[in-house]
Each structure stands twice: as C-alpha cells, then as structure tokens.
Amino acid sequence: MELTTLKVRLDIKDDLIRQEFTRIVSSEEGFATYGPGDSGAADLLILQLGDRPEEEILQVQQILGSGTAREVFLTSKVLKSEILIEAMRAGVKEFFPQPVNKEEVKRALLKLRGQQSTQKPQKAEGPKKQGKIINVIGSKGGVGTTTVAVNLATSLAEADREKMVALIDMNLLFGEIPLFLSIESVFDWMEVAKNISRIDSTYLLSVMSRHNTGVHVLPSPAKVLDEFRVTPQVIEALLAQMRTMFDYIVIDSGQVLDDISRTVLKLSDSLIIVTLLSLPCLINVKRLMDHFQKFGYPLEEDIQILVNRHHKRSMISLEDAEKSLKKKIYWNIPNDFQTTMSAINQGRPLSVMDSASEITASFRELAAMITGKGQKKKSILPWR
C-alpha cells in the first residue's frame, strides 16, 4: 500500500514548539515536513500565532485563498475565544493550545489524511514495486560498513523523496543502526520474521521505524531468542515482501558469511564491499570475491568495491588496488574522522551533521548515481 506523502510547512518561530511539531509530523506515516530546499504548495500549514493574531488570521485567509496551503492548523500559547472564532471563519481546521498534546495533533493529521484521500483523485494502482536490494558488507570489522549503509540509505531517500527506502540491520549480535540514527525501536527483524505469515505492507510499515529523512528502518534483534531460529526461508519471505514496497532496500550485512547472509547475497541486486586501502583489507576483498565465484553469486558485474576513509597520500593508491584486485574501484569516500564520529555520537546522518562537508557530498553523488537523479558521475570516477 503506497501513501501519497502530504507536505507540511511549519511556520513556528518558537524553536522548541517547532521541533515538537516536526517530531510529531515526521513520525506519522505519509507526512513530510518541508526541507530548506523544498518549494511549492503545502498540503498543510501549521502556523504559530504571534503578537498580532488579527493580522495573522487575515494572512491565513490569503494563504488559503491563493492555494499556497490547502489547509491550515494553528497553535498559540494563549487562547482567546474571539480569535478562535475569527480563525475558524478564515478556514482554519484545527487549533492546538500549548503545551501541545501530541495525540491531538496525530488525530488531526489522520483526519486530514482521510479527507485528502477522499478529495484527491486516486492514482490508479500501478504495478507493484520491484525494489533493488543493495547489500553492504565489510572486508573486515570496523572499516565503516554501517557508516556506508546508513548514509547511503539516507542519501538515497534525500536524493529522491518520491522513493521509498528501507534500511535493514543484519548484524545479529551487535546491530548499531538505531544508535547511528537515534531510533528507539520496539520491533526488529527477528520479531517480524516470527510473524512472517501475517506480513503485508501495512504490518511492515507499522513496525518499521521511520527516520526523519524518510528511511524506514528494521533493526537487528536486541536479543537472540533461542526458541526461534531464523531460517533462509524466513529472510526470503521478508525480502520478497519488502521488494514490493520499497524502491531501495539497503542492508548492513556486517562481515558474516553464514546461511542467512548467503541468502541475502543470493537475493541482492548489487553488493557493495566496503574496504580500506590497506593490505589486510584488500586481501580479504580478494578472498571474498573468490568465495563468491565458488558460490556462483553474486555475479562479478553486480559487485562494487567501495574504498572508505580514502586520503590522497595513502601508501596504496586506488590504481594499485585496482591492479591487484583486477577490478575497478566503484567509489571512494573521503577520510573524515571528525564528521563521522560526531555523526555517530549524535545519532545523525552525515547530511544532517554537516551538509557542506566533502564526505556528505560524496554520499550525495553516490546516491545521485544510483537513482539517476542529480549530479551523475556515471563513468567518471570522482578521483580521476
């Protein structure tokens, strides 16, 4: 089931109140707040009344009349009945006193969604998605596999907001994605796998955590349950369902090559091997590629080598690595300990941590190449 995303503009001067509304709106499926670069008409404007409420209500009338926003909700610290009456006359649908009651806002958003879906001409249901599974594995522990998986997923979602992006953590013991994205999740993929017979898109969307960037996250199990064993069949069913719902499914596979990760490998459309330009890592890349050749999957053309923590004065150059691996390096991400570490410590994607940094630009360009949107650098590798 695909929801049309309703765009919400927040015109709220008070930082704390704005953050609160941003959190509520972003946590609701099918709603997105305006980013700095977004333009065009909003489905909903949430406006905080300031010192001159009468004038602001007049502006609301103009906004609704001009179609700049389809609906307006108001919030204010003080509530005067005559202002409220004027606001309703101007066409305001909801009024939220402060402190804001989260449940009240959620109810109003759901009501709005119901109204919009009956007002808007429904899009004919197209064919189901055939999502692309992008599997990210590390040539060694600590090379930045999780950093790459998380920031690739968030950059894909930011590159094209129409696309649905999922991020799955396959590290059975030490999954860290919730930390990287400050997500508190009640459900994990083991929990979902236990209910595989019930799985449909509504159920999956309700148990996955939606990050502000739009990425839907399925974390790894917080504890491994002895009474339930995940089987390759379970993972197959889960990924088959996810393919019909998401455009991109990014998987952090860590470094294991057990039955489960081999099933994921078999189903992946592309495999990104994260490596450093160090001898032990490159030897491992070679070993991995030998294994894959023996397995018969993934195909050589579906394997992409990504060099992480690249710096220009590296003892082993990208050209050296290509020669020894007999394979082109697909992408490289610059070394930036400061930004990656702060991002992890604050639980933010790199694009939020420092949108102007070189490392963020590198992920943005990688996502643009994959989605075909934005700055494309198809055959020109960034270091050439």
Ligand SMILES: Nc1ncnc2c1ncn2[C@@H]1O[C@H](COP(=O)(O)OP(=O)(O)OP(=O)(O)O)[C@@H](O)[C@H]1O
């Ligand atoms: N491009 C980069 N530049 C500098 N430091 C980086 C970069 N990418 C990742 N790191 C750092 O490397 C460390 C490990 O990163 P990360 O957790 O993503 O690796 P991992 O391969 O998933 O590790 P694990 O094997 O524990 O799962 C982190 O401290 C992170 O800040």
Ligand SMILES: [Mg+2]
């Ligand atoms: Mg990791």
